[in-house]
Amino acid sequence: MAIGIDTTKWKPRKIKGTPAAKFRNALAIGTITIGIAFGLLFTYIPVTKNLRKAAEALYEDPIEEVERKQMIASGLLNRTGATIKKIVEESERPDRPDK
Numbered sequence: 001m002a003i004g005i006d007t008t009k010w011k012p013r014k015i016k017g018t019p020a021a022k023f024r025n026a027l028a029i030g031t032i033t034i035g036i037a038f039g040l041l042f043t044y045i046p047v048t049k050n051l052r053k054a055a056e057a058l059y060e061d062p063i064e065e066v067e068r069k070q071m072i073a074s075g076l077l078n079r080t081g082a083t084i085k086k087i088v089e090e091s092e093r094p095d096r097p098d099k
Contacts, residue, residue, distance in 0.1 A: 015021045042048050061069075064081055090096075 042052070042057070
């Protein structure tokens with residue numbers, strides 16, 4: 001280092017051990033604590049029962065999606081709703097020889 005330069009007044013190169021680190025940690029702990037508190041309130045307070053029911057509908061798959069997943073899992077070809085309707089209508093026709 002050069003003579004006459006006071007290196008004790010330089011900015012720290014690491015945040016560890018500084019007041020900014022303490023503030024960062026306190027902010028993170030506060031955010032996590034508030035998030036957990038709101039989550040517990042939302043889950044266990046009976047006032048939010050209707051809100052929970054409304055939110056559950058957002059996580060349910062439509063019937064078509066469930067059927068499509070079952071078809072894929074069973075190894076059948078992936079068919080669209082229109083194709084399935086067409087097959088059902090054809091099987092219900094009275095002029096088929098197997099009827």
